[in-house]
Amino acid sequence: MISRYQRRKLINRANLTMAVLTTAFGVFWLLWILWTTLHYGASAVNWALFTQDTPPPGSGGGGLRNAFVGSLILLGLAVTIGAPVGILAGTWLAEFAARRKLGAIVRFLNDILLSAPSIVIGLFAYAIIVDPLGHFSAFAGGVALALILIPVIVRTTDEMLRLVPGALREAAIALGTPYWKLVTRITWRASASGILTGVLLGIARISGETAPLLFTALNNQYSSVSLNRPIANLPVVIFQFAMSPYTHWQRMAWAGAFVAVVFILLLNILARLIVRRHSGGI
């Protein structure tokens, strides 16, 4: 018969061991997935991947050039639409509505939008752009990605601006600065690195999004840069190739996945470095 004290210690030890094991469990998946991507992907990466377009079914050779170009166009479009909207809305939340009820409601709704399933956002873009126009287009894909990007930027902009000390604002107002000048010249500048981090993390998030593009940008076997036509893009090509029965296509899907993962991890690291460098700043 063990004493109550020993029993407590035993339970403690057992549960803490479990906590360590669960952490190892979590990290294990990360390593496994990264290793798989590296193992299958890195070996399939070659020069042709970036210089040739997607091959027709069953034939060898080819690359993913049109998919990379298409994805960059979609990302560019999403950032062009999403960054100004997100930053302005975030600015309103932090600068004009910080203590207002309406601000709290908008912030709440934005947080919901942030977690809303991307497939639903894609269907929404389909309903407002693709369906009325009658055809899939790169533009619709860019809008869908922008809608996913915006809440991320709104949230970080809002949070970063609220970290700017009030004294900075009061000093500017005391000098007679108009409020819009105060925001654009002082608080935006003080939180620029934070806002940039939000944009980078947002780009990292949308660059792997596949579901919303299925109903908007669709895919294009050929090279196209028109915003008015379907456009090839990395995630949808990966989806199509990975699901295909051809081993050659599957290998290319892994290569594409490898490039996507490297791109996303680099963005994440970059965002972290910016935060770290500037965290002592304001």
Added chain:
Amino acid sequence: MKASEAVRDDIKTIATAADKKSTKTHPRISGDFLFRNLSAAVAMLVAITLLGILIALWREGWDALHHFGWKFLVTTTWNPVSEQFGALVFITGTLVSSIIALVIAVPVSFGIALFISEMAPRWLREPVSIAIELLAAIPSIIYGMWGLLVFAPWFANFEPWINSHLGAIPGIGILFQGPPMGIGMLTAGIVLGIMVIPFIAAIMRDVFIITPAPLKESAYAMGATTWEVARKIILPYTRTAVTGGIFLGLGRALGETMAITFIIGNANNLSASLLMPGSSIASVIANEFTEATTPLYKSALLALGLILFVITFVVLVLAKLLLLRLDRMEGRQA
């Protein structure tokens, strides 16, 4: 009396004239006015997007909802050829895979959060946190490929064991009987669980860390073990936020698309066994949308999207409300 009134009138006219003059000399709209209203308008636009989604999906899905009525929600037939559409198979698939995900993710996330906040040496905290956060950065489609081409074949090795051991348990045994194919509802649920771990763990870690140190230290001073502090001090203090975090993870799991589409097996019928292939709302939309040629078929898929949106919306609102409760307790702003 009369004179003073006249004077007052005079003053009024002079004042209005001056007013007019002043607006005339400053006809431009002030920068402040512009900036404030522009940013407010954009913020409102973001806020009404949710309403826009609801209306747009309702309009697009109306054909199917009107055509099938309530039966759309409770029938299991999904036959594009005869144009008979019912959503029950997919609603069940979404819920079942999400529940499996939570069964895995909640205890694991709790362990990870406990490890990071209470046990890990300082130098280890950040690397572990980053590793878990990166799990969330990996795109869903990579999980899908890995799940289909690597994890499912590996997991299939265990399924005969699941068949013969868990499948033999009376009552719940039927859940674990079926061909060991690797892909299916259980595999999808497991991968989904791995995907939502970072979201739940991050929230648990954050709220565990903000539990006031005096509370924890008092318990330690009374001789409590680390586990007892976690179980009896930290968990009760952070209960609402922890529940909120779990709901947030559930919201993620419900709407997860690409990974599920790869792994769930895409069978449009209900089966009691978790080892059998199934379908979720998101996976059927992703799979069939481009093939949907008739208006009713497309409308039925968009109606499925509406159902998914409504379910996740309710879950996410609950999650946010629960999370706000702890914020308020902390005296922080929402």
